Amino acid sequence: MNNQVLTYGRVFVPLVLHVLFFQYAAFASGWWFVGLHLLGLMLMPLQSSPLLLLVVAAGFGSIVDTATLEGGLFMSSAVLMALATPAVNRLLAPREGYEVTDQPTVSSMGVQWFAIRCLLLLTVHHLWMFGLEAGRWDLFPRAIGKALTSSTLSTGAFVLVLLLTRRQRSAR
Amino acid sequence: MRNLWNLLVQYHIALVFVIFQGIALTWFVGSHGYSRGKWVQRSLEWQGKWDQRISQWNRLTELDDLNRELLAENATLRAELHSARGDAIHSTYHGAEVIRSTWNSTSNQMVLNKGTTHGVKPGNGLLQNNRVVGRVVEASENYALALPLINSSIEWSVRIGSSGPVARLVWEGGDVTRATVYDVPRSAPFSPGDSVLSSGFQGYFPAGLLVGSIADEAPEFDGQFLNVPITLAADFRAIRYVQIAAPIGESEINGLSHSDSQQSP
Numbered sequence: 328m329n330n331q332v333l334t335y336g337r338v339f340v341p342l343v344l345h346v347l348f349f350q351y352a353a354f355a356s357g358w359w360f361v362g363l364h365l366l367g368l369m370l371m372p373l374q375s376s377p378l379l380l381l382v383v384a385a386g387f388g389s390i391v392d393t394a395t396l397e398g399g400l401f402m403s404s405a406v407l408m409a410l411a412t413p414a415v416n417r418l419l420a421p422r423e424g425y426e427v428t429d430q431p432t433v434s435s436m437g438v439q440w441f442a443i444r445c446l447l448l449l450t451v452h453h454l455w456m457f458g459l460e461a462g463r464w465d466l467f468p469r470a471i472g473k474a475l476t477s478s479t480l481s482t483g484a485f486v487l488v489l490l491l492t493r494r495q496r497s498a499r
Numbered sequence: 500m501r502n503l504w505n506l507l508v509q510y511h512i513a514l515v516f517v518i519f520q521g522i523a524l525t526w527f528v529g530s531h532g533y534s535r536g537k538w539v540q541r542s543l544e545w546q547g548k549w550d551q552r553i554s555q556w557n558r559l560t561e562l563d564d565l566n567r568e569l570l571a572e573n574a575t576l577r578a579e580l581h582s583a584r585g586d587a588i589h590s591t592y593h594g595a596e597v598i599r600s601t602w603n604s605t606s607n608q609m610v611l612n613k614g615t616t617h618g619v620k621p622g623n624g625l626l627q628n629n630r631v632v633g634r635v636v637e638a639s640e641n642y643a644l645a646l647p648l649i650n651s652s653i654e655w656s657v658r659i660g661s662s663g664p665v666a667r668l669v670w671e672g673g674d675v676t677r678a679t680v681y682d683v684p685r686s687a688p689f690s691p692g693d694s695v696l697s698s699g700f701q702g703y704f705p706a707g708l709l710v711g712s713i714a715d716e717a718p719e720f721d722g723q724f725l726n727v728p729i730t731l732a733a734d735f736r737a738i739r740y741v742q743i744a745a746p747i748g749e750s751e752i753n754g755l756s757h758s759d760s761q762q763s764p
Contacts, residue, residue, distance in 0.1 A: 347549070389523075403519075410512070
């Protein structure tokens with residue numbers, strides 16, 4: 328019971344924090360967008376069905392869209408990221424497959440596994456989001472630059488967040 | 500029928516994905532640059548309250564009351580000025596605070612702390628110290644959503660100088676201090692530093708308000724016309740207070756243009 332609360336707490340807390348405090352967490356003139364709700368989506372259990380991932384991603388995206396008045400931008404990008412998640416999980420699976428107890432976190436799968444997965448998924452999300460938001464072909468090179476910069480920096484930030492929260496837990 | 504069902508079961512993930520994408524993209528396309536309906540008004544009301552609260556926390560140490568008084572005074576003086584000048588369309592002005600603003604995407608927006616109860620309506624113009632900022636596209640009871648000049652999905656009607664040609668202004672993304680005026684006739688006389696003013700044709704603002712100035716860059720030739728880069732007058736990164744211009748007689752003018760379009764063959 329406690330494990331389940333922890334698992335889904337990890338998923339929903341980033342969304343709540345994003346909607347309440349980090350909606351416009353964009354730095355370096357918009358070159359680094361911090362989509363904290365995406366961390367929640369990436370912490371969905373590895374055993375989640377693709378359908379559940381799509382539904383949760385659509386829900387998360389539409390909540391962020393409603394809060395930021397962006398109208399579908401985040402929903403569309405989050406759904407695409409959810410579609411890519413099972414494929415990325417398979418790509419990075421250990422030779423003997425995932426254990427039932429494996430969690431998509433730094434403490435369970437290691438920094439390298441989490442960072443690569445995070446980078447791949449964020450790149451998918453951000454390429455679609457910045458591309459859609461650019462809306463014109465001449466702005467695409469800039470959108471690609473923003474997507475790659477944001478993905479890289481957010482991956483670093485998310486790894487750091489998970490490392491820090493892991494340390495706090497083990498200290499207790 | 501059974502085969503169709505099997506097919507749906509087999510490809511249900513792709514189907515759900517397409518449905519969600521369809522909903523999201525329809526929502527996205529339908530909400531850029533236009534009024535957005537009841538749902539967005541509710542969201543705006545809720546989000547506005549939250550942003551207002553955050554904004555109040557941020558403001559604790561600032562000279563907020565003084566700013567508000569100056570804002571109200573500016574709005575009154577501006578209305579008197581336009582009245583004294585005898586502008587073709589008089590506007591009423593309300594002071595408002597920008598409680599949320601973005602400037603780093605291509606579809607930037609602002610949320611203001613005034614809504615329909617304060618007389619704000621979609622189509623009202625936004626000014627910052629007599630400089631054109633944008634226009635309101637949606638209003639709930641207490642808050643309004645506005646699109647600034649730095650939103651690439653809308654075009655603005657401007658005039659080069661006080662008696663020059665009318666052309667269309669478009670912000671193309673990227674630098675929030677720059678925009679381009681399209682369709683300027685090649686014969687039009689202008690030089691770097693000349694003012695670019697509102698034409699007043701769109702009805703959002705009175706004519707003659709400062710939009711920007713011609714940048715010191717070579718214009719781009721486009722057949723019979725020039726595309727002229729300009730420097731925007733409003734500082735979008737620092738906007739905190741704005742005046743909302745509501746044209747008086749707007750409904751009468753709209754009525755005229757409606758009856759005209761109905762009578763025309």
